[in-house]
Structures are given as structure tokens and as C-alpha cells.
Amino acid sequence: MSSSTTNTTTISTAGPPSRRNTELAMLVFAVIIPVFAYANAGLALSDEMPSGMLSYGLGLGLLAAVGHLVVRKFAPYADPLLLPIATLLNGLGLVLIWRLDQSKRLAQRAENIGQVFSPSAPNQLIYSALGVALFVGVLILLKDHRLLQRYTYISMAVALILLILPVFFPPRFGARIWISIGSFSIQPGEFAKIIIAVFFSGYLMVKRDALALASRRFMGLYLPRGRDLGPILVVWGMSILILVFETDLGTSLLFFGLFVVMLYVATERTSWIVFGLLMSAVGAVGVATFEPHVQQRVDAWLDPFAAFKTGGSDQIAQALMAFGSGGVFGTGLGQGNSDLIGFAANSDFILATVGEELGLAGTMGILLLYGLIVERGVRTALAARDPFGKLLAIGLSAAFAIQVFVVAGGVMGLIPLTGMTMPFIASGGSSVIANWALVAILIKISDTARRPAPTPAPTTDAEMTQVVRP
Amino acid sequence: MSELTLTVMRLGFLAVLWLFVIVAVQVIRSDLFGTRVTQRGTARRGAPDRPQQQQRQSAPPQQRQQSGGRGRRGAPTKLVVSEGTLTGTTVALQGQTITLGRAHDSTIVLDDDYASSRHARIYPDRDGQWIVEDLGSTNGTYLDRTRLTTPTPIPLGAPIRIGKTVIELRK
Numbered sequence: 014m015s016s017s018t019t020n021t022t023t024i025s026t027a028g029p030p031s032r033r034n035t036e037l038a039m040l041v042f043a044v045i046i047p048v049f050a051y052a053n054a055g056l057a058l059s060d061e062m063p064s065g066m067l068s069y070g071l072g073l074g075l076l077a078a079v080g081h082l083v084v085r086k087f088a089p090y091a092d093p094l095l096l097p098i099a100t101l102l103n104g105l106g107l108v109l110i111w112r113l114d115q116s117k118r119l120a121q122r123a124e125n126i127g128q129v130f131s132p133s134a135p136n137q138l139i140y141s142a143l144g145v146a147l148f149v150g151v152l153i154l155l156k157d158h159r160l161l162q163r164y165t166y167i168s169m170a171v172a173l174i175l176l177i178l179p180v181f182f183p184p185r186f187g188a189r190i191w192i193s194i195g196s197f198s199i200q201p202g203e204f205a206k207i208i209i210a211v212f213f214s215g216y217l218m219v220k221r222d223a224l225a226l227a228s229r230r231f232m233g234l235y236l237p238r239g240r241d242l243g244p245i246l247v248v249w250g251m252s253i254l255i256l257v258f259e260t261d262l263g264t265s266l267l268f269f270g271l272f273v274v275m276l277y278v279a280t281e282r283t284s285w286i287v288f289g290l291l292m293s294a295v296g297a298v299g300v301a302t303f304e305p306h307v308q309q310r311v312d313a314w315l316d317p318f319a320a321f322k323t324g325g326s327d328q329i330a331q332a333l334m335a336f337g338s339g340g341v342f343g344t345g346l347g348q349g350n351s352d353l354i355g356f357a358a359n360s361d362f363i364l365a366t367v368g369e370e371l372g373l374a375g376t377m378g379i380l381l382l383y384g385l386i387v388e389r390g391v392r393t394a395l396a397a398r399d400p401f402g403k404l405l406a407i408g409l410s411a412a413f414a415i416q417v418f419v420v421a422g423g424v425m426g427l428i429p430l431t432g433m434t435m436p437f438i439a440s441g442g443s444s445v446i447a448n449w450a451l452v453a454i455l456i457k458i459s460d461t462a463r464r465p466a467p468t469p470a471p472t473t474d475a476e477m478t479q480v481v482r483p
Numbered sequence: 484m485s486e487l488t489l490t491v492m493r494l495g496f497l498a499v500l501w502l503f504v505i506v507a508v509q510v511i512r513s514d515l516f517g518t519r520v521t522q523r524g525t526a527r528r529g530a531p532d533r534p535q536q537q538q539r540q541s542a543p544p545q546q547r548q549q550s551g552g553r554g555r556r557g558a559p560t561k562l563v564v565s566e567g568t569l570t571g572t573t574v575a576l577q578g579q580t581i582t583l584g585r586a587h588d589s590t591i592v593l594d595d596d597y598a599s600s601r602h603a604r605i606y607p608d609r610d611g612q613w614i615v616e617d618l619g620s621t622n623g624t625y626l627d628r629t630r631l632t633t634p635t636p637i638p639l640g641a642p643i644r645i646g647k648t649v650i651e652l653r654k
Contacts, residue, residue, distance in 0.1 A: 345493035
């Protein structure tokens with residue numbers, strides 16, 4: 014061996030690769046912050062430490078501990094940030110919902126329209142527990158995310174059923190996105206987004222070569238063949254039908270956007286994004302011109318303050334004023350007037366409370382936390398070794414990102430308001446439970462992706478031959 | 484509750500929220516730079532590319548000893564690999580025994596086909612004179628041109644040859 018040929022570089026991972034202790038430290042931090050927020054809100058609202066502080070703190074801590082132990086046992090190499098960030102968002106959501114429960118205005122409002130005002134925070138804690146239970150269940154039962162690949166077409170059918178079912182139930186709050194059985198109701202769209210991501214990744218993994226390679230180049234864009242446009246047209250048609258029959262812009266936008274993102278990632282062709290944007294613009298404008306419910310939403314978006322003159326719903330106007338009065342540092346937890354939003358203040362519009370009471374700084378912090386979850390998801394997709402896992406991780410993080418964008422954009426007046434909820438923060442069982450499942454699948458994929466490759470068996474050839482000279 | 488307390492709590496809460504974000508970003512950063520690159524045997528570069536083991540022992544005391552320090556005048560302060568795959572590697576001489584060989588617990592791990600796993604050692608005797616001793620290697624250790632049979636004192640700058648690796652003691 015001469016010195017010119019041996020210029021070897023050894024790359025080794027520094028420290029223990031599992032990073033579970035980092036996760037534990039972050040989790041402790043993620044439980045302490047909501048307890049602090051709770052104390053802050055309680056002191057501001059009633060001048061004393063809130064009585065439920067210990068039980069909420071312990072409840073959140075217990076959920077975090079269960080989640081952490083299961084991750085330690087069943088996904089030891091998983092990403093260390095996903096669980097703490099989800100816990101923190103869930104805990105902050107509990108505090109914000111509890112804070113809105115204390116609002117006298119909301120109680121008065123419920124009384125005026127003849128309803129019994131019931132606090133949502135205890136329910137939300139139960140939903141969080143169910144969500145963590147599902148999280149644990151997914152981690153234990155889903156041994157390998159590639160198992161999901163077997164259910165590609167079954168998940169298509171299940172997702173379609175979940176999306177179509179709400180049409181047969183009476184509309185609630187103007188949109189048919191609910192399945193209600195008795196007093197119990199779920200929002201199937203939240204679960205459908207995970208299931209349809211499974212279908213898209215299984216389908217695109219098989220078909221991506223056909224979609225990527227068979228195309229002509231035209232003006233710098235790769236134009237797909239006519240028949241390859243089939244799938245995107247079908248999904249587009251589906252989302253238009255959702256928009257027409259369920260009158261829900263959010264779900265429709267989520268599914269179409271998810272498909273376009275995954276198509277782009279699978280084929281690396283920019284032309285799909287151009288097509289997707291064109292088609293969604295055409296679809297949205299088309300539907301908005303003849304569907305009164307969607308039109309109403311668009312009008313409320315174009316001129317939110319008109320509601321004060323015409324007497325319509327002033328939710329968006331109140332949300333915008335909440336953001337405005339929050340300023341940079343906010344009014345402080347429990348000291349804002351975001352409860353003026355009235356209906357859905359603690360679900361669809363919860364970001365307005367963040368904006369008013371925590372200000373621009375707090376809102377940016379929360380949005381960054383969402384961004385970090387998405388970043389970890391994309392990072393997982395980059396690290397995943399199998400194409401199905403890559404596509405699934407990208408799909409789930411894209412669904413999460415689109416949902417946050419659609420809700421935040423709607424509340425802030427950037428796009429027309431839709432009937433979706435802020436993941437983890439907003440009050441609502443389906444949303445919390447489904448998003449915990451989503452995080453569980455991401456953790457499972459990242460565990461597989463980050464697991465160190467097994468060390469190869471030592472070969473006898475590697476041993477250097479010793480030259481014996483007399 | 485006084486206005487001041489609430490203001491402090493409000494700003495404190497924002498501070499801890501952002502602290503969480505910053506710590507999270509630090510965790511991501513340590514994830515990105517979580518690999519350690521060890522370059523072996525670059526002939527072009529010198530000291531910074533030493534293998535990990537030697538780095539630990541050499542860096543700070545080297546400078547201390549060079550500027551005077553204890554020991555006789557004219558005593559060597561470092562061991563330099565001048566030929567072979569580890570060319571450019573230096574190890575500070577601090578009175579400890581230096582072992583050479585292919586075994587990976589050696590002070591200098593030789594990546595050399597002609598070296599034995601425990602090939603030779605270099606140690607100071609009671610007067611501080613550095614001695615090289617062959618440890619029963621297959622292909623032998625040479626001081627200049629002579630094959631070692633007994634522990635031999637090393638003159639400053641004399642080449643010690645082990646397979647294709649040449650080591651010198653320098654001031």
C-alpha cells in the first residue's frame with residue numbers, strides 16, 4: 014500500500030444514535046411550558062392559581078411519559094423532536110381551550126341561543142388521551158411501515174368511503190363534513206387524509222416511472238401524455254365533488270394539494286405543479302360562482318368588515334381585530350378579548366386567541382413549531398431508504414403543512430375560511446386523534462430510516478496477509 | 484395580581500416558548516453534524532488530520548514543551564512519521580510509552596502490510612533517553628540500516644523503519 018492510494022475517510026456517528034435522552038429532556042420542557050402558561054392564564058383571569066393546574070399538568074405529563082416509554086421500546090431510533098413538539102402543541106391547546114372555557118361572554122352567548130355551555134377542556138384532555146392511545150397502538154401494532162403498502166387499494170376504498178359518507182348526514186354549520194351518530198360525531202376527513210396518503214404513496218411508487226418518463230418537452234416544461242393525466246383528473250374531479258356536495262373548501266384543497274405535492278415528489282416534474290395550480294384555480298373559481306355557501310365564504314374573505322353593516326357572521330372580522338390588538342408581544346394569556354369571535358372560538362379560530370394573547374412573537378413561535386414537525390417529516394423522507402416510506406413521509410408532512418396553511422390562512426384572511434382545525438391545538442376529537450396517529454406513523458418511518466445498518470459480518474479476506482521474510 | 488407580575492409572566496412565557504424552538508433547532512443541528520469525519524493517511528495535509536487516538540494526547544502539551552519546559556537540552560519533544568501511510572502524524576513525547584503496531588489500541592496504529600500487530604515500542608529510560616525496542620515483530624524494526632535485536636537509544640533525527648513507515652524523533 015503506498016501513501017498515494019490510501020486516502021481513506023472514516024465516517025462514524027458521534028454519540029449514541031438513538032437520542033432517546035434528548036427526547037426525554039425535550040418532553041420535560043414541553044410539559045413545563047403549558048403548566049407555566051396555565052398558571053399565567055389562571056392568575057390573569059381570577060387572581061389565583063387555577064385549581065385544575067395539577068391535574069392537567071399531571072395528565073399531560075402522564076401522556077408524554079407513556080408516549081416516550083413506548084417510543085423507547087418500539088421505535089428506539091426515532092426522531093427525537095416529533096413527540097415533544099406534538100406534546101407541547103397539545104398542551105398549549107389545552108391551556109387555550111381552558112382559557113376560553115372561563116370566558117363569561119361565551120357562556121352568555123350559549124345561554125342566549127338556548128344551549129348549555131359546557132367546558133371543552135376536560136373533553137379535550139380525554140381526546141388527547143385517546144390520541145396518545147392510538148399513537149401507542151400504531152407504534153406497537155405497525156411493525157413496519159411497509160406493511161401499509163399491501164393495503165394500497167383497500168385504503169383507496171376506505172378513504173373514498175370516509176370522504177363520501179358525510180354527504181348522507183345533515184350539514185352542520187353549513188358544511189357536510191361530519192358523521193353524527195346520536196350526540197357523537199366525528200370528522201372523517203381528518204382520518205381520510207392519513208389513509209389517502211397511504212394510497213397515493215402506494216400508487217405513485219408503482220406508477221411514477223410512467224408518469225415521469227413518458228412526456229414531451231414543451232417550453233421548458235415536460236408535458237405528460239394525455240392518458241397519464243388520468244389520475245390527476247380523477248383526484249381533481251373528486252375534490253371538486255367534495256367541494257360541491259360537502260361545501261367544504263378545506264378538505265377539497267387538502268386532498269388535491271396533497272396529490273399534487275406527492276406527484277411532484279414522485280416524478281420530479283415541475284409541470285405537475287403548474288397543472289395542479291391551474292386546475293385548482295379553475296375548480297375553485299368555477300364552484301365559487303354557483304355554490305352559495307362557498308360564495309358566501311369568498312365574500313366574507315374579500316370584505317370581512319361588511320358583516321358589521323349587513324349583520325352577517327363577523328367571525329373573520331373579530332379574528333382580524335384580535336390579531337391586531339395583540340400587537341408584537343400580545344396582551345398576555347387570559348387578558349385578551351378573542352372570545353368576541355363567539356362561535357368556534359376554541360376550534361377553527363383558536364389561532365386568533367394565540368394572536369391576541371401571545372402576539373406576533375407567540376404566533377410565530379407556534380407556526381415555527383408546526384414548521385419543525387413538517388421539517389422533521391421531510392427530513393425523515395430524505396433519510397428513508399425505501400420509496401414507499403419516502404413518499405408516505407412526504408405525504409403525511411405535506412398533509413400536515415397544507416392543513417396548517419389552510420387554517421392559519423383562513424383565520425388571518427389570506428385565503429377564504431375553511432372548516433378545518435389547527436392540528437393539536439384546536440378543540441375537536443377527530444383532529445387530535447388523527448394527528449397523533451399521523452405523528453406515530455412518521456415516528457415509525459423515522460425509526461426505520463435512522464436505524465443504523467447492521468454491521469457486516471467480518472470477512473476473513475479483510476485480514477492483511479503478513480509477509481514473512483527469512 | 485399586579486400588572487408587573489403579569490407582564491413579567493407574559494414576556495417570560497414568550498421567552499420559554501422561543502427557548503423551546505431554539506433548543507429544538509439545536510437538536511436538529513446536532514443531528515446534521517452528528518457524524519465525525521476522521522481522515523487517515525493524507526500525505527498532503529499535516530497535523531490536523533491525525534487519527535483520533537493520537538490527537539487526544541498531542542495537541543496542547545506539544546506547545547508547552549516546545550517552549551522550554553522540563554527535560555534536558557536537546558531532548559526530543561515529538562515523534563514524527565516521515566514516510567508511509569501516516570506521513571505527517573506527530574505525537575508529543577511526554578514521558579509515556581508509545582506503542583506501534585497494527586493493533587488498534589496502539590498509540591500509533593500502523594496501516595502497513597509489513598507491520599505486526601504489536602510491532603515495537605518507544606519509551607524513555609530513567610535518564611530521559613528515548614529507547615526503541617522491537618517486540619518480536621515478524622519483519623523487524625530498523626534503526627537507520629541495522630535491524631534491532633536489543634533495546635537501543637534513539638539519536639535525534641535517526642529514522643526508525645517499520646515496514647514502509649519511517650519514524651523520527653525531533654526537537
